[in-house]
Amino acid sequence: MKTSKIILFTFFVTMTSLLQAQSNASLKLPAGFKATLFADTIGSARHIAISKNGVLFAKLSRPDKQGRTIIRLEDENKDGVADKITGWANYGGTGIFLRGNVLFASSNEAVFKYQLDNKDEVLNPLSPVTIVSGLIDRRQHESKSITLDGQGNIYVNIGAYSNACQEKDRMPGSKGMMPCPILDSAGGIWKFDSQKENQVYGDGKRYATGLRNVVGLDWNTQTNSLFVMQHGRDQLNSFYPTLYTDAQNAELPAETMYELHEGDNAGWPYIYFDPYQKKKILSPEYGGDGKKEGGENAINPTVFFPAHMAPNALLFYTGNQFPEKYQHGAFIAFHGSWNRAPLPQEGYFVAFVPFKNGKPSGEWEIFANGFSGLSGDEKVKNPRNAKARPCGLAQGPDGSLYVSDDNKGSIFKISYSK
Amino acid sequence: MNYIKILLGSILMVGSALNVSAQDLVKGKKIYKTRCLVCHQADGGGVPNMNAPLDGSSNLVGNDIARLVRIIKNGYSERVALDGYYYSNAMTANPDLTDADIANVLSYVRTSWGNKASKVTIARVKAVKRKKIKSN
Numbered sequence: 001m002k003t004s005k006i007i008l009f010t011f012f013v014t015m016t017s018l019l020q021a022q023s024n025a026s027l028k029l030p031a032g033f034k035a036t037l038f039a040d041t042i043g044s045a046r047h048i049a050i051s052k053n054g055v056l057f058a059k060l061s062r063p064d065k066q067g068r069t070i071i072r073l074e075d076e077n078k079d080g081v082a083d084k085i086t087g088w089a090n091y092g093g094t095g096i097f098l099r100g101n102v103l104f105a106s107s108n109e110a111v112f113k114y115q116l117d118n119k120d121e122v123l124n125p126l127s128p129v130t131i132v133s134g135l136i137d138r139r140q141h142e143s144k145s146i147t148l149d150g151q152g153n154i155y156v157n158i159g160a161y162s163n164a165c166q167e168k169d170r171m172p173g174s175k176g177m178m179p180c181p182i183l184d185s186a187g188g189i190w191k192f193d194s195q196k197e198n199q200v201y202g203d204g205k206r207y208a209t210g211l212r213n214v215v216g217l218d219w220n221t222q223t224n225s226l227f228v229m230q231h232g233r234d235q236l237n238s239f240y241p242t243l244y245t246d247a248q249n250a251e252l253p254a255e256t257m258y259e260l261h262e263g264d265n266a267g268w269p270y271i272y273f274d275p276y277q278k279k280k281i282l283s284p285e286y287g288g289d290g291k292k293e294g295g296e297n298a299i300n301p302t303v304f305f306p307a308h309m310a311p312n313a314l315l316f317y318t319g320n321q322f323p324e325k326y327q328h329g330a331f332i333a334f335h336g337s338w339n340r341a342p343l344p345q346e347g348y349f350v351a352f353v354p355f356k357n358g359k360p361s362g363e364w365e366i367f368a369n370g371f372s373g374l375s376g377d378e379k380v381k382n383p384r385n386a387k388a389r390p391c392g393l394a395q396g397p398d399g400s401l402y403v404s405d406d407n408k409g410s411i412f413k414i415s416y417s418k
Numbered sequence: 419m420n421y422i423k424i425l426l427g428s429i430l431m432v433g434s435a436l437n438v439s440a441q442d443l444v445k446g447k448k449i450y451k452t453r454c455l456v457c458h459q460a461d462g463g464g465v466p467n468m469n470a471p472l473d474g475s476s477n478l479v480g481n482d483i484a485r486l487v488r489i490i491k492n493g494y495s496e497r498v499a500l501d502g503y504y505y506s507n508a509m510t511a512n513p514d515l516t517d518a519d520i521a522n523v524l525s526y527v528r529t530s531w532g533n534k535a536s537k538v539t540i541a542r543v544k545a546v547k548r549k550k551i552k553s554n
Contacts, residue, residue, distance in 0.1 A: 061467075139497055139506040163507075170508045171493060238456055238510060249456075338465040341456050384463035384471065407466065 025412055028369040032323070035368065035414045038402065039073050039082040042409035047145065047313065047392040049098035054397050055120040056082065056411065058404055059096035059105055070096070070105055070114075072122070073411065080413065088125035094215065095146035095156075096392075104154065104194070106144040109137040111156060111192075132156065132192050132199045136185050140169075141213035147226070149219045154194035155226055156204075159213035160187035164233050164285045165269035172239050176285030180269050183209050187268060189217070189228065189260065210265040210298060211258070215335075216314035216393075222328050223358035226260045227302070229311035229332060233272055233283070234339040240284040248290075250340040251276070255311050256301035257330070257353075267298030275304050303330075303360050308337035309347030312391045312406075316355070319399025322416045329354045331367060333390035333403060336380060344379035348372040348386050350393070350403055368414060371405065388412075435544070438525050438537035442518075446526030449519050453512060454527075462531045470505045472527050477501075479528055479535035484546040486538075490520050517543040 027035040038056065043064035049057045060069040068087030076084050095106030103114045103122065112128035131154065135144055141159025148154050162169045165180040165187075180187070185201060188209040192199050207226070216229040237249035244252065253272035258264070267273075271280040271294040280295035282288030305311070313333035317326050334347035352367040353360050372380045373387030380386050388405035396402060396413070403412040450458075457469040464471035472478050477500060478486065493511035497504065515523075517540050525537035 139504070140508070142506060169495070170510045172510060172513075235456065235510075338459065338468065339456065341459055342451070382459045382461040382463050383465045384459070384461070389466075 025410075026370055026373065027412065027414075029414065030367065032418065033368075033414055033416050035412050036080050037410060038075070038080065038413040039085065039411040040409070042071050042073070042085065042411065044406045045071070045392065045404040045409040045411065046094040046143070046406050047096045048394045048402055048404045048411065049096045049103070050394045050396050050402060051098055051116070051120045052397050053120055056394065056402060057096055057098060057103060058392070058409075058411065059094060060409070061092045061094060061406060063090055063092075064409075069093070070103075070122075072120070074120075082411070088122060089128070094143035097146050097148055097154075099148055099150075099194075104131070104146055104148070106146050106156070108142040108144055109133065109135045111135075111144065111146060111154065113194075130198055131194065131196070132204065134200045135190075136161065141186075141231070143213070143215045145215050145217055147217050147219050148194055149224075149226070150221065152194055154192050155207060155217065155219075156190050156192065157211075157214040157217060157228075158186045158188060158190055159215075159231075160211075160268065162187075162269070163212075163235065164283055166285055170235065170239075174285075176269055176283060178286065182269075187211060189214060189226070191262075205262075207262055208258075208260045208264045208266065210267045210270075212268040215310075215312045216332065218314045218316050218330075220259075220316045220358070221318060222316070222355075223259065227314060227316070227330070228258050228260060229314045230256045230258065230266060230268070231310055232256065232307060233269070234308070236284065243284055243290050246342060250343040251307050253281075253307055254301070254304035255307065255309050255334075256305070257303040257311075257314070257332075258299060259302050260299075265298050267295035271295035271298060273301055273304055275306065278304075303353050303364060305332075305334075305351070305364060306346055308339045308345075310335035310337060313393040315393040315395060315401070317395065317401070319395050321399025322401075325354055326352065328356075330360075331393055331401060332364075333393050335389050335391055335406075336372070336383060336386055338383045341381075344381055345383060346379070348380055348389060350390050350401075368403065368412075371403075371412075435540040438521070438539055442522045443526050443529070443537075445518075446522035446524070447530075449515070449523040450526055453515075454523065457507070457509070462527065462533075464505070467503075468505055468507045469509075470500050470503075473531035473533060475501065475533075479533050483524070483538055483542055486524055487520055487543055487546045490515065490523065517547070 045058040070089040071087040073082035074084040091107040093107035097104040110133040111131040138161035145157040166174040168174040191207040192204040213231040214228040232253040236244040254275035282292040282294035312335040336348035350368040354362040371388040391406040392404035400415040462473035495508035528535040
């Protein structure tokens with residue numbers, strides 16, 4: 001009799017925790033928050049955008065089984081799960097942004113726009129309008145992430161096709177190029193007119209420079225300025241083993257958030273930001289030794305985070321659903337590191353930084369964890385084992401937060417209720 | 419007597435150049451850990467979209483040893499689909515690795531994780547370099 005009671009008890013405990021895990025799509029969230037799977041396995045979903053009607057658009061970096069790279073997901077029966085899934089386009093790329101009835105999407109060298117009708121159906125799937133083309137794409141840091149400022153301008157990341165602007169990229173002993181010639185056409189944010197067609201480099205303006213690669217960026221409507229997340233450089237120990245140990249490489253340099261104004265220089269490749277010394281340190285490729293400072297003309301980060309976590313999306317929360325603490329704060333999707341090996345990886349979560357009056361008002365914290373599929377506090381060791389990797393963020397019309405995953409293509413919907 | 423020592427020494431050297439011992443695999447693993455693991459990861463799985471996997475790589479377990487030797491020595495930055503996927507990071511060169519190092523690390527990765535290919539001898543690595551000099 002006792003045995004059967006134990007079995008029954010264990011059964012109930014297991015079922016409850018299984019149901020808990022399932023009802024939160026296996027994510028770990030703060031109290032009061034719930035997560036559901038809006039969609040699953042749609043493909044390599046990079047950035048996402050949502051309409052006022054709650055229709056979600058996802059940009060895939062590789063065609064799905066039907067050869068599509070822009071996916072439209074609608075929850076027609078309002079059960080929280082997308083049931084009408086269609087798509088178009090065949091080019092790769094990361095960026096997607098919706099403003100009213102105009103959907104912007106980017107390949108790794110161009111930005112296009114599509115017209116939607118009032119039901120968020122695309123009117124010209126086969127004939128996008130080219131906004132910008134000819135942007136440099138040399139494989140590395142190729143995401144042409146985009147955001148608009150509400151004043152008719154579109155900001156495009158043109159990542160540097162290099163780790164640290166060495167003469168020979170990622171080759172031991174190769175010096176940093178002085179000055180770094182990459183910066184004239186990459187390693188920064190370029191600003192274009194979102195309403196003009198067929199623009200090239202010369203029609204736009206280099207808005208900010210010295211940024212190695214910005215995959216996540218957002219226009220902050222409170223401060224009316226552009227905020228970006230930079231992916232810091234790799235492999236300090238690989239090329240300078242006498243200056244940096246494996247452990248030091250795992251923690252250097254910081255991933256950095258910047259508030260940008262026109263003309264700003266964030267310092268890459270000449271410096272990196274050291275989160276322990278809290279300083280801009282001269283890169284070893286340019287004569288640094290881990291202690292010498294540099295970048296007197298470079299801006300400082302607004303917030304800095306642990307190294308190599310790969311911030312792929314940034315979203316300033318403007319909804320009313322989440323508690324007051326989250327209003328106007330920043331959510332960051334950390335795709336997850338690889339360059340910490342042989343130490344455990346970090347990231348694979350969505351972080352949050354509270355903001356007040358346009359400035360951070362507290363330390364960053366982990367908001368949503370568990371995307372990797374690992375339980376408890378177990379860290380990812382090998383990146384390919386991460387079940388989901390946060391890549392895009394969008395805010396739904398009801399104030400829910402959507403998170404996309406570019407591994408298999410899960411779309412998580414995170415909501416709050418008292 | 420010296421003559422015999424030299425003869426015995428040569429036989430041993432040739433023997434070791436034609437054989438791959440358990441010791442060689444241990445040495446290969448050490449090279450992997452210090453040079454390759456940072457990008458290709460502890461499980462040989464690489465990093466999606468960035469660093470190619472070694473575990474299950476058709477190129478790695480194939481017969482084009484010369485290509486593998488060149489890649490390890492010179493690095494690699496070509497835009498080429500590897501088993502259907504593209505990887506965007508350039509691979510670092512290892513110009514200072516000896517023929518033995520290259521043979522050992524290749525033997526290690528070709529027989530690790532899910533890979534079940536033949537080991538690579540020092541003689542094989544040397545032959546690659548001789549061919550290269552000839553074709554110049």
